[in-house]
Amino acid sequence: MKNSAERLTEELNKKGLRPSHQRIKILEYLANHPCHPTAEQVLFEMKKELPTLSKSTVYKTLNAFVEAEMLREITIENNEVRYEYNLADHGHFKCEKCGEVYDFEIDFDISQPEELSGFKINDKNIYFKGVCKSCLKKKQNI
Amino acid sequence: MKNSAERLTEELNKKGLRPSHQRIKILEYLANHPCHPTAEQVLFEMKKELPTLSKSTVYKTLNAFVEAEMLREITIENNEVRYEYNLADHGHFKCEKCGEVYDFEIDFDISQPEELSGFKINDKNIYFKGVCKSCLKKKQNI
DNA sequence: TATTAATATAAACTTATTATTAAATCAAAC
DNA sequence: GTTTGATTTAATAATAAGTTTATATTAATA
Numbered sequence: 001m002k003n004s005a006e007r008l009t010e011e012l013n014k015k016g017l018r019p020s021h022q023r024i025k026i027l028e029y030l031a032n033h034p035c036h037p038t039a040e041q042v043l044f045e046m047k048k049e050l051p052t053l054s055k056s057t058v059y060k061t062l063n064a065f066v067e068a069e070m071l072r073e074i075t076i077e078n079n080e081v082r083y084e085y086n087l088a089d090h091g092h093f094k095c096e097k098c099g100e101v102y103d104f105e106i107d108f109d110i111s112q113p114e115e116l117s118g119f120k121i122n123d124k125n126i127y128f129k130g131v132c133k134s135c136l137k138k139k140q141n142i
Numbered sequence: 143m144k145n146s147a148e149r150l151t152e153e154l155n156k157k158g159l160r161p162s163h164q165r166i167k168i169l170e171y172l173a174n175h176p177c178h179p180t181a182e183q184v185l186f187e188m189k190k191e192l193p194t195l196s197k198s199t200v201y202k203t204l205n206a207f208v209e210a211e212m213l214r215e216i217t218i219e220n221n222e223v224r225y226e227y228n229l230a231d232h233g234h235f236k237c238e239k240c241g242e243v244y245d246f247e248i249d250f251d252i253s254q255p256e257e258l259s260g261f262k263i264n265d266k267n268i269y270f271k272g273v274c275k276s277c278l279k280k281k282q283n284i
Numbered sequence: 285t286a287t288t289a290a291t292a293t294a295a296a297c298t299t300a301t302t303a304t305t306a307a308a309t310c311a312a313a314c
Numbered sequence: 315g316t317t318t319g320a321t322t323t324a325a326t327a328a329t330a331a332g333t334t335t336a337t338a339t340t341a342a343t344a
Binding site for chain 2 (some may be wrong): 033060075076077078079080081091093096102103104105106107110113114115116117118119120121122123124125126127129130131132133
């Protein structure tokens with residue numbers, strides 16, 4: 001575990017968030033897995049460790065983390081918000097077959113487009129869609 | 143009008159869509175305005191010309207146009223789908239103040255990222271968020 | 285321990301989208 | 315021009331899914 005509960009507790013304290021058991025566990029999960037779960041997926045996953053975890057706690061916790069800039073919200077599809085711990089600029093690829101989201105490195109220091117001169121840019125997003133290697137492989141084996 | 147009703151009628155016929163009055167008007171609107179409306183905004187706008195236009199017609203029409211690859215769906219926020227006639231690759235900027243969406247040119251021929259080698263890419267999207275020039279100007283005048 | 289904040293539970297809400305069905309429109313044949 | 319059949323539209327209701335709220339309970343801090 002790169003991110004120990006101790007370190008994450010400290011991180012929560014720094015942000016003025018009381019380090020409850022649930023918050024530490026949820027943050028630990030996101031910090032130590034390169035995943036991009038929806039709120040629903042976080043709930044499903046964390047129920048294994050925290051059987052009493054509730055939907056409202058997950059939503060409140062994730063929103064609090066985004067507010068505190070500990071997590072990043074990503075929008076690829078119009079019907080789901082995903083969360084990730086990785087705050088560094090990078091692109092996302094979503095597989096149309098399996099739904100998995102992959103990270104990829106890409107140069108975000110694109111020169112500011114002429115059309116946006118005088119604009120204040122707060123957030124840059126790049127996402128691709130298609131079929132991932134693993135799903136392409138499956139298809140061939142049919 | 144760059145795109146006459148006649149030309150659009152032909153386009154609809156080519157795609158196998160009966161060129162109804164509503165379809166022509168909606169397509170005409172999108173083809174001649176560089177806008178990125180939601181279904182709701184299309185309804186609101188077109189009601190001026192087509193007072194009896196209904197929600198279901200707008201949704202069906204827009205979906206049919208996307209299906210026929212006459213319009214492109216764009217997802218920036220998780221709670222709204224926007225539509226545009228411009229099928230060429232370009233980026234989008236959404237202003238967090240006024241909600242307006244702007245187009246900008248950007249090089250999409252980025253070399254395929256290493257992490258995506260072996261992946262099939264069907265769709266590339268780039269969107270920025272921030273505050274547009276016009277809203278920045280307003281702020282200064284307060 | 286007292287105080288304050290966070291969680292669990294269930295229910296309610298919000299809102300984009302779709303289904304349904306009757307009426308209207310259109311194309312084509314008569 | 316009229317009839318016929320199929321497609322499209324209008325209007326309403328229903329769906330569906332993610333998200334939020336109310337409240338009682340529990341946990342964390344001072």
